[in-house]
Amino acid sequence: MTLGKDDRILRAQCSVVPDIDGSIKDFSLAMIETMHAGNGIGLAAPQVGDLSRLFVVHVQGDTPRVFINPEIIGTSMETVPYEEGCLSIPGLYYDVTRPAEITIQAWDENGRPFTLDADGILARVIQHEYDHLKGTLFIDHLSEKQRSRLLTVYNRKFQKA
Ligand code: ZN
Numbered sequence: 001m002t003l004g005k006d007d008r009i010l011r012a013q014c015s016v017v018p019d020i021d022g023s024i025k026d027f028s029l030a031m032i033e034t035m036h037a038g039n040g041i042g043l044a045a046p047q048v049g050d051l052s053r054l055f056v057v058h059v060q061g062d063t064p065r066v067f068i069n070p071e072i073i074g075t076s077m078e079t080v081p082y083e084e085g086c087l088s089i090p091g092l093y094y095d096v097t098r099p100a101e102i103t104i105q106a107w108d109e110n111g112r113p114f115t116l117d118a119d120g121i122l123a124r125v126i127q128h129e130y131d132h133l134k135g136t137l138f139i140d141h142l143s144e145k146q147r148s149r150l151l152t153v154y155n156r157k158f159q160k161a
Contacts, residue, residue, distance in 0.1 A: 002089065003088055004158065010046055011135040014133040017052050017053060020068055024054070024109065029109070032064045035056055035087075036058070038087045041057065042058075042125040042126075043055060043056050047088050053068065059121050059125060067106040068109070071106070072104050072127070075102050076099045079097050080100045081096065088137070089137065089154065091157055092154050094138070094142060096138050101117065102126060104118065
């Protein structure tokens with residue numbers, strides 16, 4: 001799913017996964033494959049057309065991680081800018097300012113609950129993917145002016161009708 005004509009699903013609210021069963025595990029592993037195939041470091045369910053509260057993350061030096069029904073329960077006061085991109089908005093990159101550290105609770109693909117403190121790139125990707133579950137895209141964090149400038153470039157490049 002990419003931003004454009006068929007992007008309603010990217011703007012929808014995702015629903016809680018009621019049961020973490022074998023099919024959710026299979027789906028999670030398929031998401032990891034799709035993320036790797038796209039050379040991404042994170043991928044959220046709505047990006048593959050599924051409205052479940054689920055995303056996967058794989059940053060360098062770490063193992064792939066699955067987050068099911070996640071809740072960010074803490075964020076640092078300190079914020080940092082970092083350049084973001086998105087598999088659903090190909091070709092656009094822009095600095096987004098977000099909390100430097102976060103604490104998140106979720107369930108993994110085996111149905112085990114966990115709590116994770118993250119900083120650096122891991123905290124960044126988690127916040128980006130978490131946003132997707134609420135229908136929020138990284139461009140929504142920019143000013144109106146920045147966003148419209150970026151979207152003009154994007155539409156010219158990728159949305160030729
Ligand atoms: Zn994204």
